Amino acid sequence: MIEYFQSNMWQLWLLVCLLCLILELTSGDFFIMCFSLGALAALVATPFTGFVGQLVVWMLGTVLCLLFVRPVMLKYFHKKDSDRPSNADALMGRTGTVSQTIVAGDHGRVKIDGDDWKAVSAATTDIPVGAKVKVVGRDSIILTVTPVNQ
Structure with a gap:
């Protein structure tokens, strides 16, 4: 053997x-x-x-x-x-679609690549459902977004 x-x-x-x-x-x-x-x-x-x-x-x-x-x-x-961002940092600068109206001074929801994120608006006006937004910041897992002019 x-x-x-x-x-x-x-x-x-x-x-x-x-x-x-x-x-x-x-x-x-x-x-x-x-x-x-x-x-x-x-x-x-x-x-x-x-x-x-x-x-x-x-x-x-x-x-x-x-x-x-x-x-x-x-x-x-x-x-x-x-310099490769990961997790929520990778969302910076990305665009998404509003899935729940973002009321000025309050929260709403944004869908980015199939994931739904809680978001606040950097603008002073409401952002309606279906509007395109760009991620400009984040606080923990809450994204700060601005409307994208189409």
Whole structure:
């Protein structure tokens, strides 16, 4: 049985490689991918070396990938991550449609990309249902909007 495992170590490295690639899909930061590329290097080394040599190739391949490949991948794929807004900050400057009349000095509702948000008007007049508005600010999850002149 030991002979079988020794002669088919490539299957183990292929399994490690595929498992790490699947796990990489959940994170997206190219860290686990380096372990996958190290396992691919060990897979290539299976006909030439024993298990200990394969482990060394796997570790060396992983470290080299972390040092040289990952920074390039992060720079290429995550160019604008430092200034990428998320959640409610991503709504700034977006346009939406009023779904409940926004009374001046009171609240109403605005629909943006299928989501309904509580909103107040920066204008001094009421904004009727169906009017286009632009998000100009927010206070927690309450958006401040102005009418868009069509």
